[in-house]
Amino acid sequence: xxxxxxxxxxxxxxxxxxxxxxxxxxxxxxxxxxxxxxxxxxxxxxxxxxxxxxxxxxxxxxxxxxxxxxxxx
Numbered sequence: 001x002x003x004x005x006x007x008x009x010x011x012x013x014x015x016x017x018x019x020x021x022x023x024x025x026x027x028x029x030x031x032x033x034x035x036x037x038x039x040x041x042x043x044x045x046x047x048x049x050x051x052x053x054x055x056x057x058x059x060x061x062x063x064x065x066x067x068x069x070x071x072x073x
Contacts, residue, residue: 002040003042004057005028005057007029008027009027010026010028010062011028011042011062011063012024012025012062012063013026014058014060014061026046026060028044029043029052032054035056040057044060
């Protein structure tokens with residue numbers, strides 16, 4: 001099994017863990033090993049304010065090309 005998201009990929013927080021924190025777009029900056037519950041981890045960095053946090057794969061979702069702050073569309 002491998003990571004669902006790639007280094008450098010843009011993601012959004014998913015679920016309620018980030019409800020009281022900064023939402024927005026984050027970049028995957030580090031792939032972390034599988035945890036004891038079988039879920040892969042990631043280190044993500046907010047694209048605007050630089051905030052970093054560790055998350056599990058179930059806590060993020062991919063940003064589509066239309067949602068990307070770097071999109072040229």
